[in-house]
Amino acid sequence: MGKVYVFDHPLIQHKLTYIRDINTGTKEFRELVDEVASLMAFEITRDLPLTEVSVETPVTTAKSKVLAGKKLGIIPILRAGLGMVDGILKLIPAAKVGHVGLYRDPKTLLPVEYYVKLPSDIEERELIVVDPMLATGGSAIEAINSLKKRGGKNIKFMCLIAAPEGVELVKEAHPDVDIYIAALDEKLNDHGYIVPGLGDAGDRLFGTK
Numbered sequence: 001m002g003k004v005y006v007f008d009h010p011l012i013q014h015k016l017t018y019i020r021d022i023n024t025g026t027k028e029f030r031e032l033v034d035e036v037a038s039l040m041a042f043e044i045t046r047d048l049p050l051t052e053v054s055v056e057t058p059v060t061t062a063k064s065k066v067l068a069g070k071k072l073g074i075i076p077i078l079r080a081g082l083g084m085v086d087g088i089l090k091l092i093p094a095a096k097v098g099h100v101g102l103y104r105d106p107k108t109l110l111p112v113e114y115y116v117k118l119p120s121d122i123e124e125r126e127l128i129v130v131d132p133m134l135a136t137g138g139s140a141i142e143a144i145n146s147l148k149k150r151g152g153k154n155i156k157f158m159c160l161i162a163a164p165e166g167v168e169l170v171k172e173a174h175p176d177v178d179i180y181i182a183a184l185d186e187k188l189n190d191h192g193y194i195v196p197g198l199g200d201a202g203d204r205l206f207g208t209k
């Protein structure tokens, strides 16, 4: 079964409080999401493999470590996932970025793929699917299905806030996928919003309503 990691670092929790605040405007909201995405990327890359090299310091030759060049792919779920991409790229600038767009079918209420553009070698990459909110789990499950259908194997899911209901469904549907969260909230309300949550992440990022 996939593991669930809650990144409750004080800086993340502090910034998340202002992200939740209804009085935080679009500019600040966007900046805070970007910063939290960077902090989460720092944690999520903790197990990246290293390799030893020689380096000339002004004093001597030293053995030191550099990243072994593991290939990464960041996959935002459109549209709110876009708000987390730049923050991650600040730490991992060589990562490729793929996009998955989903809409909710008004009859079945199920997510349907409308846009998928991925790096050509996704089967070789460690893929991090990002979306600020893991609510019902429907979009996360479908986005991960989209990657697996196209050869994605090594997949992680990262979000700011999750509802327990969504976490359970993603774990059941994709037991091979670890989930990284900044806060695990209480529940979903009747409209599918996370409680207490932060409202609609896409609207707050892009200033729409």
Ligand code: URA
Residues within 6 Å of the ligand: 080, 133, 135, 192, 193, 194, 195, 197, 198, 199, 200, 201, 202
């Ligand atoms: N999507 C959001 O943007 N917010 C929620 O609370 C749930 C899903």
